Amino acid sequence: MYTQAIDTDPQFVATQGAMRSVGATHASHDRLLASFDQRIANDEKIEAQDWMPAAYRKTLLRQISQHAHSEVVGMLPEGNWITRAPSLRRKAILLAKVQDEGGHGLYLYSAAETLGSSRAEMLDALLEGRAKYSSIFNYPTLTWADVGCIGWLVDGAAIMNQVPLCRCSYGPYARAMIRICKEESFHQRQGFELMLALCQGSEGQKQMAQEAFNRWWWPVLMMFGPPDADSVHSTQTMQWGIKRISNDDLRQQFLDATVPQAQLLGLSIPDSDLRYDDSSGHWQCGPIQWEEFWRVVQGDGPCNRERLNTRRIAHEEGAWVREAAQAYALKQAGQQAQALG
Numbered sequence: 001m002y003t004q005a006i007d008t009d010p011q012f013v014a015t016q017g018a019m020r021s022v023g024a025t026h027a028s029h030d031r032l033l034a035s036f037d038q039r040i041a042n043d044e045k046i047e048a049q050d051w052m053p054a055a056y057r058k059t060l061l062r063q064i065s066q067h068a069h070s071e072v073v074g075m076l077p078e079g080n081w082i083t084r085a086p087s088l089r090r091k092a093i094l095l096a097k098v099q100d101e102g103g104h105g106l107y108l109y110s111a112a113e114t115l116g117s118s119r120a121e122m123l124d125a126l127l128e129g130r131a132k133y134s135s136i137f138n139y140p141t142l143t144w145a146d147v148g149c150i151g152w153l154v155d156g157a158a159i160m161n162q163v164p165l166c167r168c169s170y171g172p173y174a175r176a177m178i179r180i181c182k183e184e185s186f187h188q189r190q191g192f193e194l195m196l197a198l199c200q201g202s203e204g205q206k207q208m209a210q211e212a213f214n215r216w217w218w219p220v221l222m223m224f225g226p227p228d229a230d231s232v233h234s235t236q237t238m239q240w241g242i243k244r245i246s247n248d249d250l251r252q253q254f255l256d257a258t259v260p261q262a263q264l265l266g267l268s269i270p271d272s273d274l275r276y277d278d279s280s281g282h283w284q285c286g287p288i289q290w291e292e293f294w295r296v297v298q299g300d301g302p303c304n305r306e307r308l309n310t311r312r313i314a315h316e317e318g319a320w321v322r323e324a325a326q327a328y329a330l331k332q333a334g335q336q337a338q339a340l341g
């Protein structure tokens, strides 16, 4: 959809039998790389038609497609509650929110397409289990309070991570993130408001809120990714201005913002080691169970199989919609060509 000529890497051109000599190719590659590095240093945006190192393109494609898959798979845990929302108002809000997440997936697939991968290729990678999506969406939504926790905590964590991505060096991703962040803030507030209603409700509702909070607290802290020391991509992506804030620093920002919100709701945080450190002015959490995180990332979380199966079925059942849309587009193009003579 964003069809633009992509300047191919000179090394690739050389291997394709281009007319340039290898020496000239190296010299021009070095010039292109120096100019790219300078633009990154100047904090300029890199656009789809600009030359970029193959590794920059590859890591962007990896991150943006994973992000798109997360939005689309992320529709499932809350989607599970659309038919059971407790009031018409809550149902309307939830429908709009889940639809927003689908829209975010579409902006992000479009941004990834500008890097030269087709949507079909990206979807195949997801459905065949070759692509990642956020660990958090492999946890179940057992009660209505889980829907509140997703809005409050998962969207809250997503905003913390995504606001810095609005300044990402790659223009199409940065612009998609600006739009997405506006919607995520609304999502976070509706989740908090839902939790507030439960926490001010009956004993049973308060208990439901606490139990859901206990389920989501640790997985949400894991959502920011592995500790900086184990984050294989951070150093390079931060040098390239893709990622602006490290996994641990974002996790800390989230902790500092969320602990007072939990206190305001009257929820107790399921971490006996949690304490406020006066000297640093930050909340400190107990040890995170990283074995659980890696198990979920590697496909063995509570709902990994169910999520992928649901996506596969939806993809198969949606085949007729894609075919109809393509047939319609072809028909329109034919009519336009005829009208132009």
Ligand code: FAQ
Pocket: 062, 063, 066, 067, 068, 070, 071, 074, 075, 101, 132, 133, 134, 135, 136, 150, 154, 155, 158, 161, 222, 223, 224, 225, 226, 230, 231, 232, 233, 234, 237, 243, 247, 297
């Ligand atoms: N889950 O070297 P790093 C949302 C993988 S959207 C699964 O630190 P990086 C909206 C990572 O891919 C949520 N895998 O990686 C919503 C890498 O493996 P690879 C999604 C994870 O890229 C709300 C390996 O571990 N947000 O919630 C996770 O520098 C409510 C090493 O890690 C985004 O995608 C994880 N949590 O940092 C929707 C934001 N963490 O690729 C519905 C954009 C790490 O080498 C309802 N992405 N891994 O095979 C990012 O900011 C980054 O990619 C990170 C990971 C921070 C996720």
